[in-house]
Amino acid sequence: MKKALFLRHMAIGDLVFILPFVQEFLKAEPSYSPELLTDIDLFKPGLFHKIHLFRNLNSSLPEFEYEKLFLFHYEDHPNLHIQDAYSLSTGIRVQKQLLPFSFSSFSKLQAKRYLFKFGHNGKKIISVQLESASELRNYPLKKYYEFLNILKKKHPEFSILVFSSNPHTLDPEYVNFCGRIPDLNVLSYILSLSSFFIGPDSGLLHIARAFSVPSIALFGPTLPELRLCGTSNIRLPLHPSIDCFGCYHEQSKGKEEMHLCQKGRRACLLDLEPELIYKEFIKLLEGKEDLNLLERMQRYEIYKEKYLSDKDPEEERVRLHELYLKRIEIFFQNKYIQSKRNRIREELLNLKRIIFL
Incomplete structure (x- = not known):
């Protein structure tokens, strides 16, 4: 069977963004066996025949006998939707969507054990993420706790599960998973069981959305x-008097830095009141569509068509691959790669020839 390699240095959210591309490729090329080379171990082989981790390449080198290479790269198009930028770099066209993924019986069993151990009472679940990996995207904890208190008092019918990669001391009425679930598969399965998700722009938000969990973002x-x-089952509590959202996207590499903030202090999040978030939660409960988000999506589609109209897709793929090869060179200075570094480097760089044959 012919093999295709899908390559992405990932954050958690990237994992669910790429699945529609793999599915679309397999529809067109069912004779291929897809493999993933990445940083994060979340998926078990499903759509992917094998998953290789960069950090394991020194001890477990995959056979680089691939007919096709697909590189997922969006950093050089920070003003495009992630999946539109991926379409540019891979040449695969998809409808914007997120796909759920499967869980092993072991992950499901572990999730049930965690829920029992940390006090889940069997009620319907609201999952709340306190922090993302990026500090600039985080809602201030003091206000977050105020919002959680409102939620707890007004909706005793729910069990509130709180997640963070960092430990936090919380009111015992919450199910405190902060710093307590190291396995992303287990965490993702718990999210898939939730009635609602609340959190910042992060990997957990996108995983929840992949499982159609109604969300406050x-x-x-x-x-x-x-x-x-998509715009269904999601609400955005955007600050009503801020008009400078999106400073993240104003750099060519999409790097988040405070000096880009026009207000100098992240007023878009720091001044967002808990009561406004709760009002959006009520609208989510009532099933109301967020018309502001719908309008934003429509404006973006017009912008995208204009942005892409003067770009040659093949030339753009060549350019993005050249840039990525430079990143590969830098990567091989990494401490994980020692004795086999030069061999792996040559194998990956040789893939450049394959993709443009």
Whole structure:
């Protein structure tokens, strides 16, 4: 069977963004066996026949006998939706969507054990993420706790599960998973069981969306129209008097830095009141569509058509691959790669020839 390699240095959210591309490729080329080379171990082989981790290449080198290479790269198009930028770099066209993924029986069992151990009472679940990996995207904890208190008092019918990669001391009425679930598969399965999700622009938000969990998404430095897929079952509590959302996207590499903030202090999130978030939660409960998000999505589609009209897709793929090869060179200075570094480097660089044959 012919093999195709899908390559992405990833954050958690990227994992669910790429699945529609793999599915679309397999529809067109069912004779191929797709493999993934990445940073994060979340998916078990499903759509992917094998998953290789960069950090393991020194001890477990995959056979680089691939007919096709697909590089997922969006950093050089920060004003495009992630999946539109991926379409440019891979040549695969998809409808914007997120696909759910499967879980092993072991992950499901572990999730049930965690829920029991940390006090889930069997009620319907609201999952709340306190922090993302990016500090600039985070809602201030003091206000977050105020919002959680409102939620807890007005909706005792729900069990509130709180997530963060960092430990936090919380009121015992919450199910505190902060710093307590190291396995992303287990965490993702718990999210898939939730009735609602609340959190910043992050990997957990996108995983929840992949499983169609109704969500409150806290945006500020990043733009929802460049991150979200679809407008159903999601509400955005955007600060009503801020008009400078999206400073993240104003750099060519999409790097988040405070000096880009026009207000100098992340007012888009720091001044967002808990009561406004709760009002959006009520609208979500009532099933009301977010017309502001719908309008943003429509404006973006007009912008995208104009942006892409003067770009040759093949030339753009060549350019993006050349840039990525430079990143590969830098990567091989990494401490993980020692004795086999030169061999791996040559194998990956040789893939450049394959993709343009």
